[in-house]
Amino acid sequence: MRILRRMAVAVVLLGTLLPVVCTGQSVTGSIAVGGSARVKGPATVNGTLSVDGHVYANGPLTAAWFASPGRGYPPPMERSLLKVFHGPLTVQGSMVVHGDLYVDGPLTVNGPLEAGGGIDANGPMVERHAR
Secondary structure (H helix, E strand, C coil): CHHHHHHHHHHHHHHHHCCCCCCCCCCCCEEEECCEEEECCCEEECCEEEECCEEEECCCEECCCEECCCCCCCCCECCECEEEEECCEEEECCEEECCEEEEECCEEEECCEEECCCEEECCCEEEECCC
């Protein structure tokens, strides 16, 4: 019984001493990445996100599950990268796509959007530039 009390005290002390790392992030769905993702600002996915290439977003990427590359996803073919977003996608900043991008919902990019392939969105696509 003493050991359990000591463990509980240690857990409480560790929780108060360690800084909170993930403040401001929310869990809204699942995410799987079969390539790489670089995030420097808010990007929210309401649903499933599947990426077989590179994603560049200016904000933190939030999701309930983040898979490592190769976990059920084959490596992307060269020049045939596929990005699939189920739900609305909002990118704060510039977005670069090196392949095809499919969005099941509206796509909003608050900054320039560059694509080396096709973009197909099931909803409105809005690209906003600062004036």
